[in-house]
Amino acid sequence: MSTEKSVLQRAFEWHEQRLPIGGFIDGVIGTKYPAPKNLNYWWNFGSLNGLMLVIMIASGIFLAMNYTPHKDFAFDSVERIMRDVNYGWVMRYMHANGASFFFIVVYIHIFRGMYYGSYKNPREVLWWIGILIFLAMMATAFMGYVLPWGQMSFWGATVITNLFSAIPVVGDSIVTFLWGGFSVENPTLNRFFSLHYLLPFVIFGLVVFHVWALHLPGSNNPLGIEATPADKIPFHPYYTAKDFFGVGVFMLIYFAVVFWAPNMLGDPLNYEKANPLVTPAHIVPEWYFLPFYAILRAIPDKLLGVIAMFGSILILFALPWLDTSRIRSAVFRPIYKWFLWLFVIDCAVLTWCGAQLPEGLPLILSRVGTFWYFLHFLILLPIIGWVETPKPLPASISEAVLKGRG
Amino acid sequence: MKKIILAAAAVLALSPAVRAAEVGPELMQVPWSFDGAFGKFDRLQLQRGLQVYREVCASCHSLNYVAFRNLSDLGYSEGQIKAIANEYEYPEIDDEGSDTTRKGKPSDYFPNPYPNEKFARASNNGALPPDLSLVTKSRHRDGPNYIYSLLLGYEDPPAGMEVLEGMSYNKFFSSGSFQIAMVKQIEPDKVTYADGTAATQEQIAQDITAFLHWAAEPKLEARHGAGLRVMLYTLIFTVLAYLLKKRIWARLDQK
Numbered sequence: 191m192s193t194e195k196s197v198l199q200r201a202f203e204w205h206e207q208r209l210p211i212g213g214f215i216d217g218v219i220g221t222k223y224p225a226p227k228n229l230n231y232w233w234n235f236g237s238l239n240g241l242m243l244v245i246m247i248a249s250g251i252f253l254a255m256n257y258t259p260h261k262d263f264a265f266d267s268v269e270r271i272m273r274d275v276n277y278g279w280v281m282r283y284m285h286a287n288g289a290s291f292f293f294i295v296v297y298i299h300i301f302r303g304m305y306y307g308s309y310k311n312p313r314e315v316l317w318w319i320g321i322l323i324f325l326a327m328m329a330t331a332f333m334g335y336v337l338p339w340g341q342m343s344f345w346g347a348t349v350i351t352n353l354f355s356a357i358p359v360v361g362d363s364i365v366t367f368l369w370g371g372f373s374v375e376n377p378t379l380n381r382f383f384s385l386h387y388l389l390p391f392v393i394f395g396l397v398v399f400h401v402w403a404l405h406l407p408g409s410n411n412p413l414g415i416e417a418t419p420a421d422k423i424p425f426h427p428y429y430t431a432k433d434f435f436g437v438g439v440f441m442l443i444y445f446a447v448v449f450w451a452p453n454m455l456g457d458p459l460n461y462e463k464a465n466p467l468v469t470p471a472h473i474v475p476e477w478y479f480l481p482f483y484a485i486l487r488a489i490p491d492k493l494l495g496v497i498a499m500f501g502s503i504l505i506l507f508a509l510p511w512l513d514t515s516r517i518r519s520a521v522f523r524p525i526y527k528w529f530l531w532l533f534v535i536d537c538a539v540l541t542w543c544g545a546q547l548p549e550g551l552p553l554i555l556s557r558v559g560t561f562w563y564f565l566h567f568l569i570l571l572p573i574i575g576w577v578e579t580p581k582p583l584p585a586s587i588s589e590a591v592l593k594g595r596g
Numbered sequence: 597m598k599k600i601i602l603a604a605a606a607v608l609a610l611s612p613a614v615r616a617a618e619v620g621p622e623l624m625q626v627p628w629s630f631d632g633a634f635g636k637f638d639r640l641q642l643q644r645g646l647q648v649y650r651e652v653c654a655s656c657h658s659l660n661y662v663a664f665r666n667l668s669d670l671g672y673s674e675g676q677i678k679a680i681a682n683e684y685e686y687p688e689i690d691d692e693g694s695d696t697t698r699k700g701k702p703s704d705y706f707p708n709p710y711p712n713e714k715f716a717r718a719s720n721n722g723a724l725p726p727d728l729s730l731v732t733k734s735r736h737r738d739g740p741n742y743i744y745s746l747l748l749g750y751e752d753p754p755a756g757m758e759v760l761e762g763m764s765y766n767k768f769f770s771s772g773s774f775q776i777a778m779v780k781q782i783e784p785d786k787v788t789y790a791d792g793t794a795a796t797q798e799q800i801a802q803d804i805t806a807f808l809h810w811a812a813e814p815k816l817e818a819r820h821g822a823g824l825r826v827m828l829y830t831l832i833f834t835v836l837a838y839l840l841k842k843r844i845w846a847r848l849d850q851k
């Protein structure tokens with residue numbers, strides 16, 4: 191090899207000495223970040239989250255160039271984007287379906303954390319930041335859905351903001367404050383647009399902390415045991431290559447929906463302009479909010495319903511302590527594993543209930559589902575941790591790999 | 597990996613099913629030319645649908661998001677579009693400041709049949725004929741089949757049902773009451789097609805529905821076409837990424 195360096199290389203090194211961006215990236219997702227060698231495909235969803243955030247911000251910025259945040263023009267401006275703006279329909283369908291796919295990815299990512307115990311010591315703060323990201327995503331998606339100012343936008347906003355009126359004493363003042371008036375009106379739309387533009391960048395900031403907190407202990411792995419340096423491989427090129435493949439598979443599904451069934455996940459009623467005088471017979475949020483909506487409506491008392499709904503997410507903050515087992519991976523937890531799958535089924539049932547009218551069977555099911563949801567976290571998890579006898583852990587990742595379990 | 601794809605597929609399959617059951621009987625199903633990933637509009641059908649809209653529906657329903665220039669999608673030439681636009685009149689203020697009218701231009705949108713909502717309601721028994729530009733998307737998940745079924749779904753009310761004055765029984769009407777304030781609009785030979793197609797009820801209903809779906813989703817063909825290309829590129833990318841991944845990970849076994 192010649193020792194001559196090319197101009198490009200020298201320019202790069204000159205710049206690195208002054209601002210080592212290359213070295214920084216190499217440390218975060220490059221050759222200097224050692225990752226356990228046994229990560230499976232569930233570990234692809236972290237980078238997919240990052241990708242979705244970028245897609246949402248990029249498509250959102252183009253939408254914002256042509257969108258008008260005024261109650262008389264918002265709906266028309268979205269239709270203009272769909273009809274007259276060059277490739278506006280691509281941006282709009284990518285953005286609207288992107289929100290759904292972002293939530294699919296984040297739900298799988300959270301489930302991965304639950305299955306392999308990624309929230310446990312020493313990753314509690316990492317887990318917390320993840321929940322903060324999830325909360326910020328929900329706020330962003332909720333306010334974004336109001337922007338096209340369709341019937342469901344308007345009535346969804348009305349129902350959800352009204353929840354705050356359940357708070358004793360100050361509730362009504364809070365709602366007036368949120369609305370910027372005495373009903374969901376033009377000021378509400380304006381502030382929602384402003385915040386909808388802001389929050390994704392807050393999420394971006396949270397992601398930085400999320401990744402920072404990840405890099406101290408490093409990635410967990412499917413066995414949940416500590417990875418020794420010998421069990422690790424550099425993130426680049428191994429996991430970059432694997433992530434690219436995952437991105438491809440994911441994009442195939444995402445693009446199929448964007449181009450071939452772009453209205454499959456949305457509510458038809460949102461193609462009707464908002465009309466404060468006509469209340470839809472059945473107000474439903476987007477699918478990703480349905481389990482929480484079911485919990486809200488399962489409880490007859492409004493205030494308690496609101497507390498349960500927010501509590502169902504906030505309870506995740508306490509998960510590292512509610513789960514009393516010190517074994518991370520469900521692979522070695524014969525009882526926990528089954529209850530976790532039951533929990534997934536419970537969430538699916540609640541999702542279904544959230545879309546039905548709260549009466550008859552759906553109401554009974556959402557009550558049972560809500561009860562089970564909290565039972566799982568507050569009672570079952572602590573008890574399982576105490577009574578369960580875990581399977582023997584392998585001494586190291588390499589040993590497990592040799593036994594064909596990696 | 598398989599598990600993950602299965603999980604994603606399950607979520608996708610579940611989500612429409614998760615929606616509240618749509619009320620009413622099962623819709624009549626038409627094999628639309630624009631169905632499926634490669635579907636395209638049938639231009640002659642859209643032209644017939646435009647004729648139905650102009651001759652039957654336009655007296656009550658607006659089509660606010662469609663401009664005459666958009667009709668080039670249906671295969672009309674610039675001259676033909678000008679001629680169509682010219683048949684309409686728009687209010688204008690002349691140089692002296694007085695109200696006058698001018699002829700329509702390709703950049704104009706289809707005019708509203710009524711000057712305002714109150715007038716529209718007063719002319720329709722209190723009901724408001726909705727704008728039709730988005731109606732195949734805003735009423736039902738299976739929009740085109742819903743509109744088609746609705747247009748033909750008029751029949752005698754079931755025994756014992758009292759149909760209100762000025763209302764008609766329609767078994768597909770989504771409001772849940774099955775009583776609609778629009779009387780049956782489509783009869784055999786309601787229009788005489790310029791292209792000589794036999795104007796059966798079913799033909800007319802299909803043509804107007806296809807036209808309305810074009811009005812709601814004018815970029816459908818571009819979307820389907822782009823989708824095919826995007827999916828092909830993504831597939832190639834994915835295969836290459838898979839091969840690359842396999843190759844890179846093979847290094848580990850050699851160690």
Ligand code: HEM
Binds near residue numbers: 249253337386
């Ligand atoms: C976390 C990232 C984001 C999420 C989850 C999200 C979610 C959403 C959702 C659910 C909608 C309603 C789509 C519809 O049904 O039409 C929407 C609309 C919109 N978003 Fe976002 N968004 C994100 C980021 C952004 C950003 C960064 C911008 C601006 C720079 C933006 C600008 C807009 C605009 C202008 C609309 C209205 C146009 C439309 O409704 O299609 N979004 N967003």
